[in-house]
Amino acid sequence: MNQFTEDFIQFAEEKRADLVGIAPIERFEGVPADHHPCSIFPETRSVIVVGKRITRGTLRGVEEGTQFDIYSQYGQSWLRDRMLAMTTITLATWIEDHRWEAVPIQDLPPQVPPSGVAVKPDLPAPNVMIDVQDAAVRAGLGEIGYSGELLTPQFGPRQRFQMILTDAVMVPSPLCEIPVCNQCKQCALTCPLGAISMDKSTLVEICGKVMTVAEVDYDLCRACQNGALPNPSHPAGLPDRLGALCNRSCVHNLVTVHGVANQK
Secondary structure (H helix, E strand, O other), X not given: OOHXXXXXXXXXXXOOOOEEEEEEHHHHOOOOHHHOHHHHOOOOOEEEEEEEEOOHHHHHHHHHOOOXXXXXXXXXXXXXXXXXXXXXXXXXXXXXXXXXXXXXXXXXXXOOOOOOOOOOOOOOOOOOOOOHHHHHHHOOOOEEOOOOOEEEOOOEOOEEEEEEEEOOOOOOOXXXXXXXXXXXOHHHHHOOOOOEEEEEEEEEEEOOEEEEEEEEOHHHHOOOOOOOEOOOOOOOOOOEOOOOHHHHHHHHHHHHHHOOOOOO
């Protein structure tokens, strides 16, 4: 690891980033222009994915059916738009203090359609949306589980991500080789609406990593009363299921059976 990368990761840990992964831009080969980091910042050499955990206790009010604001604040809106955003801009500022350029990118749904006109014939229309779950896999932080959510070895589905694009050449993180999802299908078994198929799935390949992901009826997810919420960024985005029963079941299974996603 070069000194710049080592110093950056140490600084990120000091600023309470729970997860940091680095993907060289070459790992984004084949990503369409309307989702590609270089469409936003053509000089991108490294894509940094920064994560903060959703604490295990944040889900308790939802599980007990007694307090839903805790999750909506500390698991969703405040965590993403305040706490994580402050960490992201702090890390981007550190990079620019070291004479590189850094573009902070929030987690916006890749399903959002274009909302403008391309300024040049060879450019995608704004706004370009980078798929943060896809980027997290490319940055070595985890894998897409059967439920369709990003799972990390440290926290399972309990985290939020943002990104930083930089022209600094940094040492890439290795791809996650630890199999996090064991295809137990508890997410599908516990879904009260049957939105996650038990027997229909597809293979998703990212950087040579192949993951089995269920077919999900997201229209049913939007009607879920067991912790799913509308996408906070745009109605075209997929529903927010990190606090829903499917993913809480995933958290339980990962901790009690496989020893991952434990609290630090």
